[in-house]
Amino acid sequence: NAGVTQTPKFRILKIGQSMTLQCTQDMNHNYMYWYRQDPGMGLKLIYYSVGAGITDKGEVPNGYNVSRSTTEDFPLRLELAAPSQTSVYFCASSLPESANYGYTFGSGTRLTVV
């Protein structure tokens, strides 16, 4: 059972480039989330999805896009990368009907924009 898998683990982008951060989960969780983590700022929600074909903005969505074509996958797209997008990105999933009710996080993608 792999849980939540994120790729790549590290990436350096030049300003203006674009990339997709991949996230896949094998737990059949309906809900998926993208957070960014910056020092001293905690975790900020970028986008979330409550099921295939359904996505919505979180607290800091500008400069990002998402899609959810399957239950398993929830990629995050960065268009026109900017230095302000240098961060660690975490994907998470949850199954609220479960007794646990908690999030399962991936191991993160560390992105640097130069």
Place this chain on the structure above:
Amino acid sequence: QQQVKQSPQSLIVQKGGIPIINCAYENTAFDYFPWYQQFPGKGPALLIAIRPDVSEKKEGRFTISFNKSAKQFSLHIMDSQPGDSATYFCAASRYGGATNKLIFGTGTLLAVQP
């Protein structure tokens, strides 16, 4: 009103000490309060969670205390060990809500010295 305020930002204790991390929330609709533990290079992992129907919850050496009237909750780590050194995040959400979105605190970096 969506904020969760966490303190202190960092904490150093000796082995066997009892570090205490505090969080405060504003939104009275929140009724689910988890704590996450994050080791360097890893994603956060659910540690313990509480709902407002109880004032305290213990799991092993970890205890959550909850004060509904003050809108505050705290994490206590009994007999702390060097292996507890990590970043701890509190969070809040509406249990059973349509999205299960968690609002995270800014994190506390805990160092337990041998």
